[in-house]
Amino acid sequence: MKKNRGMIVAFVTPALIIFSIIFLYPIIRTILMSFYKIENVTDSMSEWSFSGLANFNKLLTTPLFGTAMWNLFRIWFIGGIIVMSTGLLFAVILTSGIRFKRAFRAIIYMPNIVSAVALATMWLQYVYSPKYGLLKDIFTFLHLDSLASIQWTDTNHKFWALLFAYCFGMVGYHMLIWLSGIERIGVEYFEACTIDGANKFQQFRHITLPLLKGVVKTNITMWSVTSVAFFVWSQLFSMVTTDTTTITPMVYMYMQVFGAGNAMTERNAGLGAAIGVVLSVCVVCIFVLTNKLLKDDDYEI
Amino acid sequence: MKKILALVLTACMVVPMTACAGTAATTTAASTSAAADSTTTAADGTDAAAQSDATVVYWSMWESTEPQGQVIAKAVEAFTAETGIKVDLQFKGRTGIREGLTPAMDAGTVIDMFDEDIDRVNTAFADYTMDLEKLSAKYDYEATANPGLIAACRDVADGTLKSIPYQPNVFAFFYNKAIFTEAGVTGVPATWAELLDACAKIKAAGYTPITCDDAYITCMIGYHLARLVGEEAVVDIVTNNKWDDPAVAQFAIDYAELYSLGYLSANISGNVWPAGQNTELALGEAAMYLNGSWLPNEVKDITGPDFSWGCFSYPALAGGVTGTEAANYGAQVMAINKDSKVSDEAFQLICYLTQGEYDQMMSVESVGIPADTSNTQWPVMLSDVQPVMAALTTRYSWAAGVESNADMTAVIKANVLNLCGGNITADEFVANMKAGKS
Numbered sequence: 001m002k003k004n005r006g007m008i009v010a011f012v013t014p015a016l017i018i019f020s021i022i023f024l025y026p027i028i029r030t031i032l033m034s035f036y037k038i039e040n041v042t043d044s045m046s047e048w049s050f051s052g053l054a055n056f057n058k059l060l061t062t063p064l065f066g067t068a069m070w071n072l073f074r075i076w077f078i079g080g081i082i083v084m085s086t087g088l089l090f091a092v093i094l095t096s097g098i099r100f101k102r103a104f105r106a107i108i109y110m111p112n113i114v115s116a117v118a119l120a121t122m123w124l125q126y127v128y129s130p131k132y133g134l135l136k137d138i139f140t141f142l143h144l145d146s147l148a149s150i151q152w153t154d155t156n157h158k159f160w161a162l163l164f165a166y167c168f169g170m171v172g173y174h175m176l177i178w179l180s181g182i183e184r185i186g187v188e189y190f191e192a193c194t195i196d197g198a199n200k201f202q203q204f205r206h207i208t209l210p211l212l213k214g215v216v217k218t219n220i221t222m223w224s225v226t227s228v229a230f231f232v233w234s235q236l237f238s239m240v241t242t243d244t245t246t247i248t249p250m251v252y253m254y255m256q257v258f259g260a261g262n263a264m265t266e267r268n269a270g271l272g273a274a275i276g277v278v279l280s281v282c283v284v285c286i287f288v289l290t291n292k293l294l295k296d297d298d299y300e301i
Numbered sequence: 302m303k304k305i306l307a308l309v310l311t312a313c314m315v316v317p318m319t320a321c322a323g324t325a326a327t328t329t330a331a332s333t334s335a336a337a338d339s340t341t342t343a344a345d346g347t348d349a350a351a352q353s354d355a356t357v358v359y360w361s362m363w364e365s366t367e368p369q370g371q372v373i374a375k376a377v378e379a380f381t382a383e384t385g386i387k388v389d390l391q392f393k394g395r396t397g398i399r400e401g402l403t404p405a406m407d408a409g410t411v412i413d414m415f416d417e418d419i420d421r422v423n424t425a426f427a428d429y430t431m432d433l434e435k436l437s438a439k440y441d442y443e444a445t446a447n448p449g450l451i452a453a454c455r456d457v458a459d460g461t462l463k464s465i466p467y468q469p470n471v472f473a474f475f476y477n478k479a480i481f482t483e484a485g486v487t488g489v490p491a492t493w494a495e496l497l498d499a500c501a502k503i504k505a506a507g508y509t510p511i512t513c514d515d516a517y518i519t520c521m522i523g524y525h526l527a528r529l530v531g532e533e534a535v536v537d538i539v540t541n542n543k544w545d546d547p548a549v550a551q552f553a554i555d556y557a558e559l560y561s562l563g564y565l566s567a568n569i570s571g572n573v574w575p576a577g578q579n580t581e582l583a584l585g586e587a588a589m590y591l592n593g594s595w596l597p598n599e600v601k602d603i604t605g606p607d608f609s610w611g612c613f614s615y616p617a618l619a620g621g622v623t624g625t626e627a628a629n630y631g632a633q634v635m636a637i638n639k640d641s642k643v644s645d646e647a648f649q650l651i652c653y654l655t656q657g658e659y660d661q662m663m664s665v666e667s668v669g670i671p672a673d674t675s676n677t678q679w680p681v682m683l684s685d686v687q688p689v690m691a692a693l694t695t696r697y698s699w700a701a702g703v704e705s706n707a708d709m710t711a712v713i714k715a716n717v718l719n720l721c722g723g724n725i726t727a728d729e730f731v732a733n734m735k736a737g738k739s
Contacts, residue, residue, distance in 0.1 A: 042403060043407070063712075064708045064709075124573045125573075125576060131568065132580075154570040154718065154719075239515070239516045239573065243711055256707070260710060262704065264420050267425070
């Protein structure tokens with residue numbers, strides 16, 4: 001095929017232009033903004049006041065931002081382990097030849113389609129309710145009165161309540177990614193495995209898992225990207241005013257850029273931009289790390 | 302066939318892109334506000350708004366489904382029929398205004414008037430508002446306006462009138478009169494001691510005296526501290542971390558006492574809004590709740606029409622600087638864009654919406670307080686609010702300023718919830734606040 005430079009340029013340019021405007025320009029502008037103090041997020045550059053690394057310093061010294069990052073870390077790490085392992089478990093079960101596979105897959109994925117607002121309202125006002133909630137009813141029925149009287153949404157338990165509710169909704173999405181990865185593995189490997197006399201666990205350990213390395217990277221990256229943007233669930237679990245148990249960097253950023261809920265607080269869009277930069281750097285680091293640790297080019301399928 | 306399909310799909314892709322190119326460049330947050338209801342004649346990219354005959358572009362903070370939104374829509378229709386001035390009414394919702402208004406105005410979108418909370422319009426949007434003194438004088442607006450509210454509007458805008466109030470509200474204790482009568486509480490508590498007294502009787506009658514939700518819990522500490530040392534000192538404490546102020550310790554002791562005497566709901570530390578107001582207050586299990594005068598409207602479907610609402614100002618505290626004459630009262634306000642070319646017509650619309658017939662309709666439909674003093678008939682559910690509001694002379698801002706430090710609000714909230722739930726003692730509360738942790 002003859003390479004026609006004109007054609008290549010003509011086809012690539014529109015995409016490149018759109019990419020630059022929609023992705024590249026905002027990234028560069030945000031990085032720039034993080035070095036200034038800016039009151040209104042859409043202020044023109046003439047109204048920015050240069051502050052150097054002051055925004056980043058402020059983030060390092062604000063305890064609330066530290067709390068937010070700690071919450072985010074626990075959501076990413078503990079939530080990640082829960083969601084990945086549960087998703088993998090479901091995926092392995094679904095590919096082991098059970099009946100009604102399609103129905104189960106749809107059911108497990110369903111929470112992902114439902115709006116987060118609806119899900120959170122259900123969890124908060126029904127499941128966790130201390131008056132007539134699902135958990136309270138179950139525990140009272142089982143005569144576990146001390147468990148029944150736990151206030152699932154008070155300061156001591158709210159974070160775990162939030163994490164559990166969020167993971168419940170996210171399992172389906174990651175299960176689908178695992179599923180597609182497992183289904184890509186050639187059936188002849190499993191057949192050879194069975195002929196050689198391996199049981200399900202050995203099959204999983206020696207065939208499935210090693211051949212899923214690429215999918216592990218995908219899942220970790222997708223999980224990192226979505227958990228770094230953890231916002232809606234935090235807002236729903238702490239209406240109007242933020243809570244130390246549910247605050248995440250995105251929520252803190254929102255407060256800095258648009259002001260707090262009811263009180264008029266000082267706004268600094270530059271600080272918000274700095275938070276964005278910090279979070280992006282975190283995700284890039286995670287991505288680079290997983291790429292280094294999980295090399296999937298030593299297997300040939 | 303394939304070629305035609307390809308052509309149609311290409312057209313489908315190109316046409317919206319060129320249409321969107323005319324829209325104001327906005328952040329993704331603003332694009333979700335554009336996705337929110339946009340009624341009547343609005344098309345994307347209204348830079349083409351007719352300059353010949355006056356059209357007033359009005360961005361409203363309500364949703365078209367809310368009672369306020371419905372009344373405004375009706376009023377706008379009648380206004381256009383009466384005066385011939387066209388109105389482009391767009392319902393943006395709360396987040397649409399909070400996130401999208403200033404970016405849209407920065408990008409040059411034609412917006413003539415907008416509304417939001419009195420504090421937000423006069424601080425966050427201050428640079429975009431027009432001075433309304435001349436227009437107000439021209440239409441003699443202050444003849445029938447509530448003087449306290451107009452004074453508050455001037456106050457927040459450093460002495461100039463830049464916004465017109467409507468939907469006034471006051472933040473005070475709302476209570477279930479039936480429970481008070483049953484428990485034998487006569488009158489309303491005006492001091493802390495009387496409040497404790499009333500709580501004891503209510504508890505003896507088998508009801509929960511006081512409840513709250515996490516969303517409003519900061520108002521309880523805000524009011525309590527402001528009663529003791531005044532709002533300015535509260536702002537000082539919170540912004541400069543002066544938690545060793547004796548008022549803080551006093552608050553902790555008082556609320557620890559409320560908890561230990563069993564006057565606070567057992568669920569208060571776990572209530573996520575609106576659990577407390579819906580499942581405890583509205584269902585008649587709890588008696589009192591520090592909330593806003595929008596509360597009866599919010600829970601009217603749960604309480605039914607027979608619920609008897611009472612209201613009293615937060616009690617005075619011994620040795621306090623402010624008393625029951627101080628509370629957070631405010632309003633939603635309408636303002637005009639300082640770059641508007643149709644400011645006179647816009648002000649006419651404001652008068653139409655906030656006075657006379659449609660102000661009365663707004664008050665009735667949204668169970669709210671009328672803005673026009675010539676509308677003397679308040680909704681029955683709010684009749685007890687009238688004397689409370691009439692007696693107010695000092696205005697607190699939201700939560701009496703306790704939320705002024707964005708980095709501390711979350712910590713305050715968590716600690717107050719723990720204190721009210723009995724998870725920490727008064728001393729631990731003060732120690733936590735000094736250390737800035739929860």
